[in-house]
Amino acid sequence: MALEDLYREVILDHYRNPRNRQGLGQANAVADGSNPLCGDEVRVELLIEGGEVTAIGVTGHGCSISQASGSMMGDAVKGRNIETIRILTGRFKGMMSIDGADDPGLDPNRPGAVLGDLEALQGVRKFPVRIKCANLPWTTLEEAIKNFVASH
Numbered sequence: 001m002a003l004e005d006l007y008r009e010v011i012l013d014h015y016r017n018p019r020n021r022q023g024l025g026q027a028n029a030v031a032d033g034s035n036p037l038c039g040d041e042v043r044v045e046l047l048i049e050g051g052e053v054t055a056i057g058v059t060g061h062g063c064s065i066s067q068a069s070g071s072m073m074g075d076a077v078k079g080r081n082i083e084t085i086r087i088l089t090g091r092f093k094g095m096m097s098i099d100g101a102d103d104p105g106l107d108p109n110r111p112g113a114v115l116g117d118l119e120a121l122q123g124v125r126k127f128p129v130r131i132k133c134a135n136l137p138w139t140t141l142e143e144a145i146k147n148f149v150a151s152h
Contacts, residue, residue, distance in 0.1 A: 004123060006120075007119070007120035007121075007122075007123055008120075008123075010072075010117055010120040011064065011065070011068045011120050011121065012064070012068070014067075014068035014069075014071040014072050015064040015067050015068040015071070017071075018058070018067060018068075018070070018071040019071045019072075019074050019075050020056050020057055020058050020071065020074030020075065020078065021057070021058060021059060021071065022057045022059070023043075023045055023057050023059055024045040024046070024047055024055055024056075024057040026047055026055075027045035027046055027047055027055075027057065028046070028047060028048055028148060029044075029045070029046040029047075029048055029144040029145060029147055029148035030043070030044070030045050030046070030144055030147065031043070031044050031140045031141070031143035031144035031146075031147055032140065033136050033137070033139055033140030033143065034136075035062070035066070035132050035133065035136055037132070038062070038063060038132075038133065039061075039062060040060070040061075040062030040063060040066040040133055040136055041060040041061055041062060042058065042059070042060035042062070042066060042070055042136055042137050042140050043057075043058070043059045043060050043140070044056070044057070044058055044070075044137065044140045044141050044143075044144045045057040045058075045059075045144070046141075046144050046145070046148065048082070048145075048148055051081050051082055051083075052079065052080065052081045052082075053077050053078055053079065053080060053081075053082075053085065054078075054079070055078070056074045056077060056078050057074075058070040058071065058073065058074045058137060062133065062136075063130075063133050065121070065124055065130050065133040065134050066133040066134065066136050066137065068121070069121055069133070069134045069135075069136070069137050069138070070136075070137035072117055072118050072120075072121070073092075073118075073137045073138060073141060075117070076088060076115075076116070076117075076118060077141065082145055082149070085141070085145065086145075088115070089138050089141065089142060091115060092115060092118055092135075092138055093135060093138060095115065095118075095119070095121075095122050095125075096121065096122070096124065096125060096131050096134055096135055097125075097131075098125060098128060098131070121134050
């Protein structure tokens with residue numbers, strides 16, 4: 001199986017069987033995001049305790065890319081601290097940029113720098129209009145964390 005086919009399977013699995021797809025009754029960080037051009041909508045709810053995301057809910061609707069990205073993001077950030085999530089978010093968004101450049105300040109050996117299954121989404125760069133779809137959950141996650149930090 002070619003690497004591209006494997007990546008496609010990972011994306012389809014997360015789209016068909018999304019992880020962390022529930023609202024959190026006890027969330028203390030929440031944000032809503034949308035892409036009005038394509039209709040994607042996402043809501044990220046976090047429970048942050050001691051600086052760590054102990055629970056995450058990612059809900060909404062949209063294309064397979066936005067929904068798979070949200071599912072994969074939830075798996076990637078649960079159990080991690082805010083600083084590590086910021087590193088991971090920067091690394092993901094760097095991968096998703098048109099030139100695929102990582103933030104030069106990111107040390108690939110630091111915790112949170114390894115993308116793992118998230119690398120399956122790098123093929124989206126071939127379709128620039130879809131990059132916003134993949135980034136939407138991450139931008140919404142950043143907003144939820146920003147809201148949390150501002151209120152604590």
